[in-house]
Amino acid sequence: MFRTVLAVLFFVGALAALAWVPTQFGAYGVGLLLGLTGYVTLASAWALFSGPTRYVSLATVAFFGIGAYTVAVLSETLPYPVILLVAAAIGLCVALVVGLATLRLAGVYFVIFTFGLAELVRQLVTWYEVNVTGTLGRYIFLPISGEQIYWQLLALAAVTIGIGWAIGRSRIGLALKVIGDDEVVAAHAGINIARVKLTLFAVSATIITLVGAIQAPRWTYVEPSIVFNQTISFLTLIMALLGGANRLWGPLLGAIPLFLLFEWLSANFPNHYSIILGLLFIAIVFVMPQGVLAMVEKLWKRPARSVPENVPVGKEVVQ
Amino acid sequence: MPTTVLISGLVLGGTYALIAMGLTLQYGISRIMNLAYGETIILFAFGAFLLFSVVGINPLLGLIFILPVAFALGYGIYGIMMQPLVRRSVKTGNLEVDSILATFGLLFVIQGVMLVFFGSNYTSYNYMNVGVNVLGTTIAANRLLAFALAVLIGGALYLALAHTRWGTRVRAVAVAPNSAPLVGIDVNKTARFAFALGTMLAASGGVMISMYQTFTASMGVVFTMKALVVVIMGGLGNLMGALVAGLLLGLVETFVATYIDPGLTLAATYLIFLSVLLWRPSGLFGKAAR
Numbered sequence: 037m038f039r040t041v042l043a044v045l046f047f048v049g050a051l052a053a054l055a056w057v058p059t060q061f062g063a064y065g066v067g068l069l070l071g072l073t074g075y076v077t078l079a080s081a082w083a084l085f086s087g088p089t090r091y092v093s094l095a096t097v098a099f100f101g102i103g104a105y106t107v108a109v110l111s112e113t114l115p116y117p118v119i120l121l122v123a124a125a126i127g128l129c130v131a132l133v134v135g136l137a138t139l140r141l142a143g144v145y146f147v148i149f150t151f152g153l154a155e156l157v158r159q160l161v162t163w164y165e166v167n168v169t170g171t172l173g174r175y176i177f178l179p180i181s182g183e184q185i186y187w188q189l190l191a192l193a194a195v196t197i198g199i200g201w202a203i204g205r206s207r208i209g210l211a212l213k214v215i216g217d218d219e220v221v222a223a224h225a226g227i228n229i230a231r232v233k234l235t236l237f238a239v240s241a242t243i244i245t246l247v248g249a250i251q252a253p254r255w256t257y258v259e260p261s262i263v264f265n266q267t268i269s270f271l272t273l274i275m276a277l278l279g280g281a282n283r284l285w286g287p288l289l290g291a292i293p294l295f296l297l298f299e300w301l302s303a304n305f306p307n308h309y310s311i312i313l314g315l316l317f318i319a320i321v322f323v324m325p326q327g328v329l330a331m332v333e334k335l336w337k338r339p340a341r342s343v344p345e346n347v348p349v350g351k352e353v354v355q
Numbered sequence: 356m357p358t359t360v361l362i363s364g365l366v367l368g369g370t371y372a373l374i375a376m377g378l379t380l381q382y383g384i385s386r387i388m389n390l391a392y393g394e395t396i397i398l399f400a401f402g403a404f405l406l407f408s409v410v411g412i413n414p415l416l417g418l419i420f421i422l423p424v425a426f427a428l429g430y431g432i433y434g435i436m437m438q439p440l441v442r443r444s445v446k447t448g449n450l451e452v453d454s455i456l457a458t459f460g461l462l463f464v465i466q467g468v469m470l471v472f473f474g475s476n477y478t479s480y481n482y483m484n485v486g487v488n489v490l491g492t493t494i495a496a497n498r499l500l501a502f503a504l505a506v507l508i509g510g511a512l513y514l515a516l517a518h519t520r521w522g523t524r525v526r527a528v529a530v531a532p533n534s535a536p537l538v539g540i541d542v543n544k545t546a547r548f549a550f551a552l553g554t555m556l557a558a559s560g561g562v563m564i565s566m567y568q569t570f571t572a573s574m575g576v577v578f579t580m581k582a583l584v585v586v587i588m589g590g591l592g593n594l595m596g597a598l599v600a601g602l603l604l605g606l607v608e609t610f611v612a613t614y615i616d617p618g619l620t621l622a623a624t625y626l627i628f629l630s631v632l633l634w635r636p637s638g639l640f641g642k643a644a645r
Contacts, residue, residue, distance in 0.1 A: 311468060
């Protein structure tokens with residue numbers, strides 16, 4: 037009990053410090069912090085669903101883009117908080133439809149479907165813009181500063197990690213771990229697999245949509261090929277994997293070094309950016325498929341006592 | 356004009372069927388879900404473009420150079436990237452997820468290489484771009500040639516799989532990878548060969564696409580999706596199914612583009628994909644592959 041209170045206090049203190057940080061930096065620093073927080077949130081939200089269930093979702097950018105586009109379309113007609121609500125609602129609806137359609141199927145089909153979802157949404161939006169509204173790009177003029185975006189993202193990141201923490205200690209978290217280990221066992225234990233997966237997928241997708249919506253005012257100009265860029269899905273995935281998708285702090289740990297690395301790469305090697313990214317990604321898949329945290333834990337434990345290799349991990353997910 | 360749609364749909368479907376056969380070989384036999392498949396197609400489309408516009412070799416002759424290169428590339432990729440994953444999966448059992456992630460990385464590598472060399476512009480060249488009259492409809496000769504090639508290559512592959520000793524071995528691995536070693540089949544070698552063969556089919560598909568269509572370095576995802584839809588419609592690892600489903604997809608796309616809106620073809624593809632998944636996840640033709 038005491039430890040929990042202490043942890044919460046520490047968490048709140050850290051948040052306050054992080055919220056204060058941008059006042060000390062110039063515009064570039066704020067932009068950097070903002071992007072970093074955005075990716076921390078994306079990776080954490082992605083891991084909420086994909087970490088425990090091991091369903092690899094490649095649809096991050098579909099939801100991200102939906103959020104950004106909603107803001108672009110509605111920015112002149114509705115007040116900002118309402119737009120965010122609308123964006124979240126749209127993201128939730130799409131997630132429910134996609135989830136209902138594909139989550140009952142085997143993992144591979146889900147991956148394939150999410151892989152193409154971004155392309156589908158992008159083409160539908162393009163088609164709609166070209167044929168119905170007659171323009172492709174849109175401008176966003178919202179009086180929102182970089183700091184304000186950063187604070188919103190920080191709050192969202194805190195909420196996401198909070199949700200991850202709460203899920204880890206609840207019945208649904210336990211159910212998720214069983215599903216991830218063995219779906220047949222989960223079904224026999226009386227877990228409603230489809231419902232658990234759908235709930236988590238919807239929560240994760242809604243958060244991702246919100247990240248897109250919150251970041252949209254940064255761009256001022258939005259068009260489908262910008263907001264539905266596959267690289268976003270890719271970065272989210274690689275960050276979560278590097279840190280360890282089934283650890284609470286894993287995505288955060290993966291996001292920070294990789295984001296800084298990407299910033300540096302895109303500044304110094306703009307043309308070879310995606311080649312380096314791809315190679316890095318392959319390397320991560322090969323060297324540490326479970327993520328850095330799991331690897332550190334394994335190395336830590338080995339000298340202490342010899343644990344059999346294939347003991348299901350799960351207990352140490354949330355301390 | 357229904358006959359026009361029918362004929363141009365079938366011609367388009369020929370290419371789809373061919374590329375889907377390659378993917379079904381890779382997934383059905385090597386167990387590698389290759390998300391970089393479309394990028395491979397585009398890569399060799401650029402290859403054909405280079406041969407044609409720089410060296411002046413026409414795409415048909417170009418196939419003689421391109422196909423062995425593609426085979427070697429596939430053989431190399433499987434040996435370097437996939438084999439360690441396959442070996443690891445004996446213990447962990449998640450080859451599917453690992454291969455998806457690894458080839459997702461590969462997708463960005465190939466795309467990046469193409470962007471560096473060719474930029475992000477639309478590319479095309481003029482080869483046999485004359486109209487030919489088929490049953491009262493005019494079709495570009497290059498499309499017709501692509502169709503003929505697809506039939507030739509696809510047919511040869513089907514016959515080889517159905518009637519040769521090698522084909523029997525490959526099908527054995529597809530049906531029962533665990534039992535195949537019992538009758539003296541080297542599963543690893545067969546898988547590697549099938550993966551390389553799949554890459555070769557992707558390359559021939561790329562050459563065909565380059566003959567009649569404009570393409571860009573970032574277009575691969577669309578082809579991967581189409582090939583996947585065809586493979587799933589036809590049933591995983593089912594060559595005949597891929598053939599029929601590919602033709603069907605070509606027809607549907609042409610119908611949608613002609614009668615509804617050209618911008619909605621991918622949406623139509625998706626709709627088919629979803630309905631097949633929900634209604635018959637094991638494919639339109641018969642029982643589950645595994």
